[in-house]
Amino acid sequence: PRKKEKLGVALVGLGYYSTDLLAPALQLTEHCELRGIVTGSPEKIPVWQAKYGIKDHNVYNYENMHKVADNDEIDVIYIVLPNALHKKYSVIAANAGKHVWCEKPMAVNAQECREIIEACKKNNVQLTIGYRMQHEPVTQKIISWAKQKPYGNIKTLYAEAGFYHGANDPTHWKINKELGGGAMFDMGVYPLNGVRYATGLEPLSVSAVIENSRPDVIATDETTLFNLEFPDGITAECKTTFAANINTLQVNADNGGYKLQPFQSYRGVAGITSDGKKLEAFKGNQQARQMDDDALAIINGKPPLVAGEEGLKDIKVVDAIFESARQGGKRIT
Ligand code: NDP
Numbered sequence: 655p656r657k658k659e660k661l662g663v664a665l666v667g668l669g670y671y672s673t674d675l676l677a678p679a680l681q682l683t684e685h686c687e688l689r690g691i692v693t694g695s696p697e698k699i700p701v702w703q704a705k706y707g708i709k710d711h712n713v714y715n716y717e718n719m720h721k722v723a724d725n726d727e728i729d730v731i732y733i734v735l736p737n738a739l740h741k742k743y744s745v746i747a748a749n750a751g752k753h754v755w756c757e758k759p760m761a762v763n764a765q766e767c768r769e770i771i772e773a774c775k776k777n778n779v780q781l782t783i784g785y786r787m788q789h790e791p792v793t794q795k796i797i798s799w800a801k802q803k804p805y806g807n808i809k810t811l812y813a814e815a816g817f818y819h820g821a822n823d824p825t826h827w828k829i830n831k832e833l834g835g836g837a838m839f840d841m842g843v844y845p846l847n848g849v850r851y852a853t854g855l856e857p858l859s860v861s862a863v864i865e866n867s868r869p870d871v872i873a874t875d876e877t878t879l880f881n882l883e884f885p886d887g888i889t890a891e892c893k894t895t896f897a898a899n900i901n902t903l904q905v906n907a908d909n910g911g912y913k914l915q916p917f918q919s920y921r922g923v924a925g926i927t928s929d930g931k932k933l934e935a936f937k938g939n940q941q942a943r944q945m946d947d948d949a950l951a952i953i954n955g956k957p958p959l960v961a962g963e964e965g966l967k968d969i970k971v972v973d974a975i976f977e978s979a980r981q982g983g984k985r986i987t
Contacts, residue, residue, distance in 0.1 A: 661949045662727045663755075664690030664712065666719070666743055667735035668698045671757065675920065676734065677706060679941035685949035690728045692719045692743075719743070723750035729952070730755055732784075736827040737834025741766040748773040748781070753952050755945070757784040759843045760965025762834040764973050767966035774962060782948045782958035783965035785847055789944040791936040792923040793851070796905070796914065800854035805928065806908030808853055808888055813845030813903045815918060816895035821871040829872050829896070836874030838864075838975065842894030843968050844918045848903045849882060849890040856967065857882035857890075861985040862975040872896055880975045883985075 663686050665672045680688035690712035691702050699713055712727060722728050731747035732755040733740050741761045747754045754774055760767045760783050774781035787793045800808070816837060819829065827833035828840055850856065862880035866872055877895040884890065893900070903917035910928030917923055922935030951958040974986040 660684075661686040661729040661753075661952060662689035662712075663687065663730045663732055663945070663949075664692055664714070664722065664728045664752075666692040666731060666733050666747070667739075668693045668695065668702060669734065672732075672734045675941050676732065676945075677702075679939050679945060682939050682942040683946050683949065685946045685953060686730065690714065690722070690725070692716065692722075692731075716743070720746050720750050722747070722752060729753060730949070733757060737839050738762050738827075738832060739834075741770055744770045744781075745773040748777045748779050751777055751779065753780040755782050755784060755948060756962075756965070758847075758965065758968075759834070759839045759972065760962065760969055762839065762969075764966060764970045767962065767969050771962040771966065780948075780952050780958055781962040782951070783960050783962060784944065785960045785964065786940045786944045787844070787847070787918050787923070788851060788960050788964075789947050790923060790940050792914065792925060792933050793917070795933065796903075796912070796925075797851045797854070799905075799912070800852060803907065805905075805910040805912065807886070808905055808907045808911075810888070810906045811849045811852060811890040811904060812892075812906075813848045813852075813890065813917070814893040814895075814900045815841040815844040815848075815902075816877070816893070816898055816900045817841065818899055819872065819896035821868065821896075824871060824873075829874050831874050837894045837896040838875050838878045838972060840894075840896075842878055842880075842892070842975075843972070845892040845894060845903070846880075846882075846968050846971055847964075848917060849884075849892060850967070852903060852905050853884055853888055853890075855884045855886075855888065857884055857971060859883045859985050859987040860971055860974045860978055861983050862978040863983045864979040867897055875979075878975065878979070880978070882971070 692714040866876040901916035904913040914925040925933030
């Protein structure tokens with residue numbers, strides 16, 4: 655068959671990230687474009703159709719989205735739902751024969767991640783996780799430094815990401831356990847993924863504690879402190895929270911180190927090295943770059959940069975973090 659010029663993407667879940675970031679980014683992409691929507695909110699349909707010219711036959715809801723199997727205009731289904739719904743709708747998308755892009759965190763436990771990977775394998779479709787930082791140029795430099803070691807062997811890392819969640823809406827899914835809320839899933843996967851990509855290593859053990867200063871308003875984990883032991887005696891201290899605006903990834907090596915602050919902001923990552931070199935921020939659109947990378951992988955039949963296994967690796971650690979916290983900070987290997 656003729657190679658398609660651009661892949662057609664359908665966004666599932668038209669909330670903040672789809673509306674404010676992904677749909678605008680899909681106007682900038684070269685290798686894919688916004689062609690479909692899946693939504694449970696009928697009032698959003700005319701707004702999206704008018705804004706993005708989405709055809710009637712490319713509009714779905716959660717009950718009929720499996721019918722996308724018969725729709726050649728849609729190549730990729732991008733899951734942008736509350737975390738606890740990622741598994742269900744990723745599997746539906748895969749079973750419809752569509753490539754799956756799934757937002758971070760991949761799912762709410764390792765078993766769910768494995769089910770998504772399995773469904774994509776079975777249906778011979780690509781699966782990629784929305785870790786946009788791994789597509790971002792400054793971050794990619796940091797990733798390459800794990801091997802190049804410009805400041806010598808890495809010894810310790812510090813990573814933290816969080817924001818002040820006002821909890822104005824007590825029903826919001828991000829502070830609801832059933833829907834996969836909590837700071838660890840929402841922001842904690844960034845420091846976790848960050849110390850993994852900054853070292854290029856997998857942790858051997860983890861210990862964690864969870865603190866909650868507002869149990870009356872935050873019904874999930876509010877602040878999680880976790881530390882990881884990597885091979886070669888490398889250690890990482892990490893923090894995530896809904897109680898403060900924090901965003902740092904620091905790498906300390908034998909002969910200096912480097913720090914990104916912020917390390918996962920949409921508007922660009924900024925960094926400095928111990929010998930005063932500035933790591934200039936990438937000014938382009940991160941989401942467009944991510945989706946073009948992922949579309950090209952599909953078009954060229956190459957493995958994606960951030961495969962499902964990468965999402966699973968983080969969630970396995972998250973499972974261990976929650977287990978450690980339940981056991982009062984016991985080290986889990
Ligand atoms: P929102 O709450 O803003 O949007 C989620 C959307 O999911 C809703 O608008 C709704 O869309 C749909 N939905 C379906 N069922 C439910 C339900 N039971 N409760 C609430 N919403 C439901 O969330 P975000 O857009 O902030 O986050 C969505 C996903 O994107 C999360 O996994 C999050 O981690 C990820 N994300 C990733 C970012 C990144 O930088 N990579 C940044 C921000 C978020 P509809 O009305 O159309 O059905």
